[in-house]
Amino acid sequence: MSKIENIETIIVDIPTIRxxxxxxxxxxxxxxxxxxxxxxxxxxxLGEGTSIGGMSYGPESPESIKLAIDSYLxxxxxxxxxxxxxxxxxxxxxxxxxxPIAHCAVETALWDGLAxxxxxxxxxxxxxxxxxxxxxxxxxxSGVSETDIVExxxxxxxxxxxxxxxxxGKRPVRDDIAHVAAIRAALGDAASIRVDVNQAWNxxxxxxxxxxxxxxxxxxxxxxxDSRQIRALKVLTDQYEIAVMADEALQGPQSAMIAAADRSAxxxxxxxxxxxGLKAASxxxxxxxxxxxxxxxxxxxxxxxxxxxxxxxxxxxxxLGWGTELFGPLLLTDEILTRPVEYRDFSVVLPQGNGLGVExxxxxxxxxxxxxxxxxxxxxxxx
Ligand code: MUC
Ligand code: MG
Numbered sequence: 001m002s003k004i005e006n007i008e009t010i011i012v013d014i015p016t017i018r019x020x021x022x023x024x025x026x027x028x029x030x031x032x033x034x035x036x037x038x039x040x041x042x043x044x045x046l047g048e049g050t051s052i053g054g055m056s057y058g059p060e061s062p063e064s065i066k067l068a069i070d071s072y073l074x075x076x077x078x079x080x081x082x083x084x085x086x087x088x089x090x091x092x093x094x095x096x097x098x099x100p101i102a103h104c105a106v107e108t109a110l111w112d113g114l115a116x117x118x119x120x121x122x123x124x125x126x127x128x129x130x131x132x133x134x135x136x137x138x139x140x141x142s143g144v145s146e147t148d149i150v151e152x153x154x155x156x157x158x159x160x161x162x163x164x165x166x167x168x169g170k171r172p173v174r175d176d177i178a179h180v181a182a183i184r185a186a187l188g189d190a191a192s193i194r195v196d197v198n199q200a201w202n203x204x205x206x207x208x209x210x211x212x213x214x215x216x217x218x219x220x221x222x223x224x225x226d227s228r229q230i231r232a233l234k235v236l237t238d239q240y241e242i243a244v245m246a247d248e249a250l251q252g253p254q255s256a257m258i259a260a261a262d263r264s265a266x267x268x269x270x271x272x273x274x275x276x277g278l279k280a281a282s283x284x285x286x287x288x289x290x291x292x293x294x295x296x297x298x299x300x301x302x303x304x305x306x307x308x309x310x311x312x313x314x315x316x317x318x319x320l321g322w323g324t325e326l327f328g329p330l331l332l333t334d335e336i337l338t339r340p341v342e343y344r345d346f347s348v349v350l351p352q353g354n355g356l357g358v359e360x361x362x363x364x365x366x367x368x369x370x371x372x373x374x375x376x377x378x379x380x381x382x383x
């Protein structure tokens with residue numbers, strides 16, 4: 001038995017390589033909640049809980065994720081057997097409602113710890129990898145069409161990405177369509193172009209938007225309208241040929257079931273964090289697959305640990321027809337892992353080794369942890 005002895009949470013703030021302009025916010029840094037679980041046999045497990053733009057994307061923030069873990073999740077699982085992941089996560093779910101990102105962060109650390117103790121990759125716990133490399137999209141979101149075109153051309157030349165997701169919804173629909181058309185025309189058939197509206201349109205805007213996007217040859221539109229308007233999403237899915245993807249509407253298996261029952265979307269953007277953990281994300285995939293809905297591995301723009309966790313799960317899904325957007329570490333100016341996640345030939349590579357196959361660089365962690373100043377202060381007071 002490997003008892004859960006201690007759960008440590010650390011907020012890490014890392015600047016982004018450029019402003020990342022989404023319909024609801026512009027990100028200039030990413031705040032990652034790192035979770036480290038220590039077990040009684042001396043083993044450890046790592047997890048990550050990351051959201052986007054404070055509370056502008058969803059109801060959890062870095063601070064609330066840390067608080068939910070420290071004050072509510074940790075107390076109910078300390079002393080429990082870390083080898084019994086299902087029983088530990090069931091205990092967490094019975095004690096803490098909602099907070100899927102916090103749940104995911106702790107669950108990830110439990111899977112990492114178990115897999116390290118067994119001497120296998122996390123993917124092995126989900127039946128083993130089917131793909132050790134997966135197609136990976138990049139998000140063009142500088143806010144300026146010309147800058148996005150230069151960035152996309154660089155990515156194509158480096159053979160890093162040939163799938164581009166454009167963030168739109170901040171400007172009037174016509175302006176957004178002109179922006180997407182300019183990028184589409186500049187890149188021609190060399191790339192797949194998709195857009196993410198992050199719920200910004202009302203249904204009327206969405207009709208104009210989908211018609212325009214379809215006409216200029218965009219392959220897919222993600223979450224065009226409010227996540228709660230699931231029936232309206234179905235109408236859009238049925239009315240247009242362009243693929244419609246659900247993202248924010250998917251908050252775990254129950255919401256996936258509702259969307260699948262009505263076939264409200266053509267594609268599911270499955271996120272481990274939004275689903276509430278790797279296990280729940282695998283259930284979302286199963287529900288989508290059973291309904292004939294396409295699958296795409298989404299991201300909350302996690303750093304290396306969260307991205308590795310997602311890669312382990314999605315490597316086990318044979319039907320990831322729309323690929324992945326697991327590029328989070330590339331949006332950051334620095335890395336806290338000793339060996340970064342690898343990107344080459346338009347793909348992201350599944351990290352090798354036991355557990356998640358990642359290790360933290362202690363120097364980098366000390367440099368970027370939010371409480372670094374407070375720590376220095378405490379030391380100074382003691383001496
Ligand atoms: C989202 O809504 O999908 C994923 C990629 C990106 O640039 O933003 C995220 C969030
Ligand atoms: Mg999205």
